[in-house]
Amino acid sequence: MKGLIKLNRTEFLSLGISVFLFVFISVPLAAGTSVPFRETIQEFTEFKGTIIDSKTKEPLAFATLNVLETNISTITNSDGAFLLKVPNSYLSNSIHISFLGYQTKTIPLSSLNGEDIHILLEESVMQLSEIKINAPKDAKSLVKAALDKKGAYNFTEETIMTAFYRETIKKRRRDASLSEAIVEIYRQPSNSSKADKIKLIKARKSTDYSRLDTLAVKLQGGPFSAIYADIIKYPQFIFNDNTFSEYEFSFDKPTEINNRSVYVVKFKPRPNITEPMHYGKLYIDAETFSLISAIYNLNVENRERAAELFVKKKPNRVTVYPTEAAYRVDYRLKDNTWHYGYSNIQLTFKVNWKGRLFNSVYTLSSEMAVTDWAKALDDDPTRRETLRPTVILSDEASGFSDPLFWGEYNIIEPEKSIESAIEKINKHLEKRGGLE
Incomplete structure (x- = not known):
């Protein structure tokens, strides 16, 4: 059965x-079966490391890494680890690292070497007064405005x-x-x-x-x-x-x-x-x-x-x-x-x-x-x-x-x-x- x-x-x-x-x-x-995709494979360089909270030293899961001026990106796993493969033609670019509630960081790829990269992010402190005053009158209206976009x-x-x-x-x-x-x-x-x-x-x-x-x-x-x-x-x-x-x-x-x-x-x-x-x-x-x-x-x-x-x-x-x-x-x-x-x-x-x-x-x-x-x-x-x-x-x-x-x-x-x-x-x- x-x-x-x-x-x-x-x-x-x-x-x-x-x-x-x-x-x-x-x-x-x-x-x-697997299906081949690109016939021409570019040479690339791997960057492997971890994104970490600068104070607690805890790994940050779901942090985003993006190679600037390209569409290449990846996400950290639940251990905060990442593996980013970058075509060698972009090695002069920088990577942009972002995480919910933390300050972003931009780092030149040329400054990253080896497979044990540790990138520290600092938590962002946001005051209520810093939020724009032209917000919708209530939370429901704000959500409606977001969905309408x-x-x-x-x-x-x-x-x-x-x-x-x-x-x-x-x-x-x-x-x-x-x-x-x-x-x-x-x-x-x-x-x-x-x-x-x-x-x-x-x-x-x-x-x-x-x-x-x-x-x-x-x-x-x-x-x-x-x-x-x-x-x-x-x-x-x-x-x-x-x-x-x-x-x-x-x-x-x-x-x-x-x-x-x-x-x-x-x-x-x-x-x-x-x-x-x-x-x-x-x-x-x-x-x-x-x-x-x-x-x-x-x-x-x-x-x-x-x-x-x-x-x-x-x-x-x-x-x-x-x-x-x-x-x-x-x-x-x-x-x-x-x-x-x-x-x-x-x-x-x-x-x-x-x-x-x-x-x-x-x-x-x-x-x-x-x-x-x-x-x-x-x-x-x-x-x-x-x-x-x-x-x-x-x-x-x-x-x-x-x-x-x-x-x-x-x-x-x-x-x-x-x-x-x-x-x-x-x-x-x-x-x-x-x-x-």
Whole structure:
């Protein structure tokens, strides 16, 4: 018997991000192929290091590094580590480092040597008096103004964004599956009726389903889930015409991002709302009223209703419900235009089997960072070349055997825990007769 857990897309479109979950019993993982991208590979230099708080010496996760006068960028991982690959033709440029609530820093690449680079950032202290006085009369009006600026977040022409995508599955604290990919996002301008497309360039995976006992979990949606976290391009997932009035908005302490004054607005459902809705913080530029970051969660206290948003079919002996659904999206300013730069999704589910003493807890994580972009040149991919919005990335990916797999592409450095997990998974699979 096969059991299936899948997000009901129709229901969830009005409430959240289009994330899909499949749960199978004893379903083998299919191997895929990687697709070559650029025939001409430039020579490049790697810069590897850590972004750190100057006072606490704690690493800063999700800090952005951008090579000035280019579209090349990357993001630090949860350990604050980064790996930035720069074509040698740009080695005379500088890198710009920014992090939420910290002062930005610009450093010439020529001054960075070796693989143990430590960059210190200082926390930004923002006084209320420094915020512009021409703000909307209340927090709700400010959010409405930010959402109405949709055109400021999109290019006027179709744009190809190169992005790195990663998804992981854990059973409690044990890593069981990791899939990664380089994709091209064919981003449509806001005034176009055409849908965004995603083309798979390279992908790899490592999965050991023996760590999941008899239950194999797959994350459906892949890179599409990540771009749907863009609440400016896809407001229907949170702040649509039907739900906006059901939220309460209030000001929090202001901060600074990229040396710009930023309003922080907290939002949550009204007290009488029983349906699962979102709550969190929006970071809005004080001068332009542009949304530049959002960190939020889905309220899953109503277990039955929250489960209905994710679960479509399941084995009769199983009860499944989410215990956490957390989201983050960051925007990047380029040539006076804001565009999607990074998103992160964390989902945790509890699985109870009838007749079993202990339950199982699964955490599914996905993140995507735009590492480069360029204007499209009328070369839209064919339908066969593009991914479906319901894609399961691990089914499209191959193994982890090639250490030079990514070549010149910028990726998000793996966390220490992920590196360790991959090493253990691969050793275990080799004993069983090779990688899947």
